[in-house]
Amino acid sequence: MRKSLFSLSLLTSLTLVSCSTILNHLPGVYSIDIQQGNIIEQSMIDQLRPGMNKRQVQFIMGSPMMDDIYHKNRWDYLHSNHPSGEDKEQKQASLFFENDQLVGIQGDFKPGAIPAIKPTNETTVDVPPRDLDKTLWEKITGLFSFLDSNTATKGGKPEVKPDQSILDKLPF
Secondary structure (H helix, E strand, O other), X not given: OHHHHHHHHHHHHHHHHOHHHHHHOOOOOOOOOEEEEOOOOHHHHXXXXXXXXXXXXXXXXXXXXXXXXXXXXXXXXXXXXXXXXOOOEEEEEEEEEEOOEEEEEEEXXXXXXXXXXXXXXXXXXXXXXXXXXXXXXXXXXXXXXXXXXXXXXEOOEEEEOOOHHHHHOOOO
């Protein structure tokens, strides 16, 4: 009896200890993907060229994951991804500088021979020249034709010219 109780307790403890392993492989159980570090892609490495300064490299790659105070001329980028139910993936890249210029790359990526050119989504739009000879009031009145032939503009303000037929009918 004592032997069977020991076996049962051992089996129960092993099952409880390995719950995470068992739960990760059960269908319908959701576990999140865990990503850590800088995302490193081959297209980013392909954009790097020898002689780039640290600001240009930082624009492409982002800030380094580790900035060693003892090795200021070495930037390390690490990316770790642990998808649910799969093995952990880890990528690493180390960039070396001399006189603030990129001189070497070491790690899981190889730089491409052909420079990577990012396609741009920018378009060129031709804007017609602005008509700055008229004031705002002149433009508005020109659009709606509020001014008749007896009205002229002087200094941006309408100036009404008197009609001769009305002046002839006045008694004085």
